[in-house]
Amino acid sequence: MTELSRRSGVSKASTFRLAEQLVGHGLLVKTPRGYQLGWWLYEMGQLVPGPSRLRTVARPTLVDLRAATKALVVHLAIPHGDDVVYLDRIGGRREIAILAAVGTSVPADQTVSGRVLQAYWMRDDDPAVPDDLRTELAMIRDRRWASEHGLVVPGAKTLAVPVHSPARSHVIAVISATVAVGRSDDLSTLSALWGASAEISRALQRTPVR
Template sequence: MQPNRSDQREDPRQSVPQTGAVERVSAILEALRRADGGLGVSELSRRTGISKSSVHRLVQDMSAHRLLENAGQTYQLGLRLFELGQHVPRQRDLREAAKPYMNDLREATGYSVHLAVLDGDSVVYLDVLRSPAAPPLPIQMGGRWPAHGTGIGKAILAYSSDGIVNDILAGGLARISRRTIDTPGRFIKELSRIRERGVSFDLEESRAGVVCAAAPVFDTNGEVVGGLSVSGWHNKINLDQAAAAVRTAALALSRELGRAN
């Protein structure tokens, strides 16, 4: 007996649930990561393109395994994800090695210090040490920011492979603030300048009024594995001093990582 074709047209997103379970779970997690608060089944279905029945089944299973938390009629990311994230080798090892250098850097400069790694076209912040003298930035551990629009992202990209940089350029350089470098030619020249001086600057490119100095961190093989940055108000921070301090800290951390291997 042939299936009723009208049933196949019942939901225009029928092709989405045919993807694997991992893809669907990932889509739900990503939708919740981007949300300001919890999301209900209908909204998750709309944002992911997965049918409501599949979303309903998946969020129940994910909640049972503590990947999600049920808050009434909505769902949000669960504590189990945070617990698991602490055991990611790259994150754990780099964070542990960087902690004393980040503390020294904040004490030396008086401003907020960040540790981040590149993931796709974004930087993911592994650690954030805030300072009351620094701007209250919307950056937290596990948070993401477009790599091309941050000092720390540019520091990492300056020492990344051509393939990684080309992928960033191919995806477009979205304007985050009016000072964001958003043309490929200017961006390539900026990466070249960063390699020459060993330090990257964010001159209000990610947020008006905020500047930062950043430097890359390398492993024992000389491969860039992350970056350190110091951020402050544009009219209060001494960028030359901040740049010298962050570069010294990044070099020391790189040596530490080399000894650990």
């Protein structure tokens, strides 16, 4: 309760009253250690049509992608303002330490998935974009992939490609595969990523995301 009051700037008495009301609506749950988010928030999140549908459509392809590439983990990410939100991750128990949590927002410039999204969403004539970044983003668009080696997770590298809308009019998401940095089969991994991206686009054409 003290932490909620401090971070919200609301008095403890008002915080307590509001928290109890949220508990009554199922938005918070009271535990011996304090308050935590309630189940109803999760249920509401599943009602957001675009992201939840995209995740449902893409998941079988992501499972196949991880098996085909023998990746440590694969991710599905979408843009949200200046951030990247990870909708899904496929990995094993041993990889839990290197995985971004589903639903987590991360600044786009801190991830390789974000770089891909910036390449397709950022305006080339934006004066706020430095010349070196503009050059990097143009290169990503030309080759249709981006990568990072050991910057986020020591000993691992990540390759990422865009997922286009069914009409290929714009990029709606990014899929990525994280593998051991010593592997030398980047072309095979990229080929699998591009194939998975195309499959997700075809699946969206059959069951559009609204």
